[in-house]
Amino acid sequence: xxxxxxxxxxxxxxxxxxxxxxxxxxxxxxxxxxxxxxxxxxxxxxxxxxxxxxxxxxxxxxxxxxxxxxxxxxxxxxxxxxxxxxxxxxxxxxxxxxxxxxxxxxxxxxxxxxxxxxxxxxxxxxxxxxxxxxxxxxxxxxxxxxxxxxxxxxxxxxxxxxxxxxxxxxxxxxxxxxxxxxxxxxxxxxxxxxxxxxxxxxxxxxxxxxxxxxxxxxxxxxxxxxxxxxxxxxxxxxxxxxxxxxxxxxxxxxxxxxxxxxxxxxxxxxxxxxxxxxxxxxxxxxxxxxxxxxxxxxxxxxxxx
Numbered sequence: 001x002x003x004x005x006x007x008x009x010x011x012x013x014x015x016x017x018x019x020x021x022x023x024x025x026x027x028x029x030x031x032x033x034x035x036x037x038x039x040x041x042x043x044x045x046x047x048x049x050x051x052x053x054x055x056x057x058x059x060x061x062x063x064x065x066x067x068x069x070x071x072x073x074x075x076x077x078x079x080x081x082x083x084x085x086x087x088x089x090x091x092x093x094x095x096x097x098x099x100x101x102x103x104x105x106x107x108x109x110x111x112x113x114x115x116x117x118x119x120x121x122x123x124x125x126x127x128x129x130x131x132x133x134x135x136x137x138x139x140x141x142x143x144x145x146x147x148x149x150x151x152x153x154x155x156x157x158x159x160x161x162x163x164x165x166x167x168x169x170x171x172x173x174x175x176x177x178x179x180x181x182x183x184x185x186x187x188x189x190x191x192x193x194x195x196x197x198x199x200x201x202x203x204x205x206x207x208x209x210x211x212x213x214x215x216x217x218x219x220x221x222x223x224x225x226x227x228x229x230x231x232x233x234x235x236x237x238x239x240x241x242x243x244x245x246x247x248x249x250x251x252x253x254x255x256x257x258x259x260x261x262x263x264x265x266x267x268x269x270x271x272x273x274x275x276x277x278x279x280x281x282x283x284x285x286x287x288x289x290x291x292x293x294x295x296x297x298x299x300x301x302x303x304x305x
Contacts, residue, residue: 002097003044004104008037009054019078020236021117022054025213029206030071031056041104043097051079051097055114066105066112071206073242073279074300076117077101091122098125106131106305118277118300126303134302137281139295141266144274158259158292165256171222172264178207181218181230184247191250207232219268221248221261228252229261233269241273262293 009024020026027038036056043051054075055066068075077098081090102125105112115136123133154162182204210216215236221229229248235241243265248257269276278295281287291297 001045002050002100004100005042005044006108007040007042009040018236019052019076020215020234020242021072021074021076022052022078023215023236025210026072026215026234026236027054027056029209030069033071033202033206034058034067034069036067036069041101043100049080050093051077051101053077053101053114055112063110064108066109066114068113068115070203071244073115073244074117075114076120078117095122095125098122099129100125102126102129102131102303105303109305112303112305114303116301116303118298120301121299123301123303132304134304136300136302137287138298138300139278139281139287139290139293140298141276141278141295142274143270143276145296154259154263154294155292161256162259162263165260168252168255168257168260169223170228170257170260172261172268173220173222174217174268175220176208176211176218177220177227177230178204178211178218180220180227181207181232181245181247184227184230184249185245187250188247210234216244219261219265221252221257221264223252229257231261231265233265235273238273240275240277241269243276243278258289259293 009022009027011024014022014024022040031038034056036058039055039057041053041055042049054072056069056072057064058067079094079097081093106129118138127133153159182200186200207216207218211218215234217233217235219231219233220227229252230246231243232245233241234244246258246261248261266276277298278290281290281297
């Protein structure tokens with residue numbers, strides 16, 4: 001019924017409506033973080049493109065496997081439906097496409113680990129083809145569902161800490177300084193006894209390259225003209241923005257800078273997107289912080305063989 005074709009992402013072949021996770025610039029930058037090979041799985045019916053899935057190949061011991069990339073939080077299935085399609089037909093088509101993709105993945109890859117997007121909520125096509133499906137969570141701020149100033153207030157303790165942070169003299173500014181982000185990130189990793197798996201210069205290059213093409217912006221909290229908290233935002237359209245990375249000075253965190261940063265980010269992004277995705281709620285202490293700010297819990301899935 002469908003033809004499935006594997007291609008390399010090409011900026012010259014993409015359109016203005018290409019989802020950000022399928023954009024060649026994003027895929028190439030994400031692959032470079034780990035020496036992966038970026039690929040697009042394209043689903044056709046005749047000459048009509050029906051769906052795409054971005055994946056990252058790694059050659060290992062003579063076989064090819066699919067791996068997650070820290071630069072691409074989601075590798076979802078993106079569907080291209082004809083205008084006016086009825087809801088029932090849309091659901092059936094997506095189910096069949098996912099089933100065909102499951103078969104394709106099992107045939108072509110010995111191992112794979114793919115984190116789907118929140119929009120991919122129907123897992124039956126993968127489950128019925130004997131793939132493993134793991135539920136994961138993120139927090140989002142959906143501007144279409146509630147007014148942050150009225151309906152999504154932080155919890156009591158966080159509100160008090162936020163009021164105190166308001167008195168600290170912080171300023172909220174947007175400008176790129178990837179070196180400053182790497183410095184904050186390295187300090188955070190050392191404090192938490194974490195280790196970045198590859199050269200940190202690659203992440204700096206990732207940020208700078210995507211900023212050049214307008215896919216990444218850096219939102220900073222400053223005190224006395226010094227950056228004390230940094231948020232890296234990925235955005236390819238006016239629908240969803242993704243908070244990929246956050247690093248803050250530990251002493252300022254004790255004063256509420258992370259709460260203040262999140263509060264200002266939500267207020268600032270309201271005019272540029274409909275949903276702000278905070279990219280993850282699967283580490284207990286991080287999930288607790290995001291939940292306390294009154295965000296909406298969102299389910300997504302990881303598919304493996």
